[in-house]
Amino acid sequence: MSGGLLILAPGLMTTVQDSGRWGQQSIGVSVSGPMDPFAHRLANALVGNARAAATLEVTLSGPAVRFDDPRVVAVAGAEFDLFLDDVPVPKARPMVVGAGAVLRFGARHRGARAYLAVSGGFDVPLVLGSRATHLPTATGGWQGRTLRRDDYVPLGPASPKRHRAPGHTSVTIDAGPSVVRVIAGPDVERFAPEALEALVSAPYHVSVESNRMGFRLEGPVLRHGVKADILSDATPFGTLQVPGSGQPVLLMADRQTTGGYARLATVITADLGIAGQAAPGDALRFVVCNRAEALLALVRRERPLLALEGAPA
């Protein structure tokens, strides 16, 4: 049983994502993957997929899709109105859909990105071990691009019995300025002594010049010690890279593997999804924490997911 998903309407920017193209950054290949890794995993867990299975990342405005065989589906992450054959259905719950069923995304209420998981996962070709779409290099996913009307994206073999008990929602999106915790560094010593205080002193707004590579942030100026340039160096997901303007760029899923600007701080793993749910115009408030706090936050974030995935918590 291997069917597919027909795109009736694509939404603003819908891409195939999995847990990322890891292990190739040493030759300049970006990791890519979901902007909100936790919502991606939650969607997969709800339909009984492995956590690495490919989902659709939906951005700001959602698609309408038709199934051509019975599947279990779930949507997690940003809150959209959802309609299955024009009947409202809840988010973050597994639903059984029949052949010919149409799932449509309506108005968006909170968050920027939702993940549509379908039992069996999206079966696009593996490129260097991953199905993730990297838009800047048109690599992976469905023909390296965002989905368009009339695309037919193949699905892997489904085993509908494996889906989980309904009703479990574990990832919430805070209203108001989202609080994102960071660990100082790796280049904190290249900044003026008060730069970290400036970072946490007021919220930063996500500029309209933001995409899956990174968010340009507007807020308090972050001053360098001597200069902004460094010898090109690694750029993890969540790095706050600061060019000479003093306005930081938050590096996101499609970031390049290296960059040449000093890196003041890095978002902790537990809060990557909070950053990933920000839309242009939204505010992010940064808080500095240490490694122990980051680990505790990650355990708290992971525990319900691990329980749902069936792994030992």
Place this chain on the structure above:
Amino acid sequence: MNDVRVVAAGDAALVAEFDDRIDVSVNRRAIAVAQALRHASLVGVRDIVTAYRTVTVYFDPLRVDAAELEGQMRAAAAVEPDARELDGPLVHVPVCYDAAFGPDLDVVAQFAGIGVREVIDLHASREYRVFMLGFVPGFAYMGTVDLRIALPRRSAPRTAVPAGSVAIAGGQTGVYPSQTPGGWHIIGRTPLALVSLDRSSPSLFAAGDRVRFHEVDRAAFEQIVRAQEFVP
């Protein structure tokens, strides 16, 4: 060999830093640490990435104890690197330096106060080292270029540099593997395909490789392009 500094890049990456300069012996140490850690196949490690003077280890914070990993990085950095084992093969890269392929040859010649012929000879006359890859898949940062032609990058980057363009900036040289924006001075073009993600070895270059550019004329350039099209 205890001059390494290990710093955190968030809670899921550690960076081992060596001297802050572009230097073969510094770069060799970063690559040595990366190779030792790759060889160890550490559980929970997702990626190991070298740059000019650093090696960054990406890991799953729930499966890797950061303090333990730091110890492993320090231990790897304490070993004297063996250049014979570390430096990669010599890669030969044909380059056509025709004016049509090298729109900035004149600018470079003016900067150096020499002729275009001498610019080409200076670029093609030495062996370079691949210090690191980054920017886009397969883009190798190589050095060091003769100081006479080491002009800084263009003030306004081009929006589209053709694939295969050979360029220089600030003592570095590189080849654009695909059409991208770019701010380096373009002095020629190679007919070689530098990157192909469906190959088991996707990139022509790896950090630590040695590279020589060889001048070819337009006829040879076209011949190599055609020959590659017939590779199955």
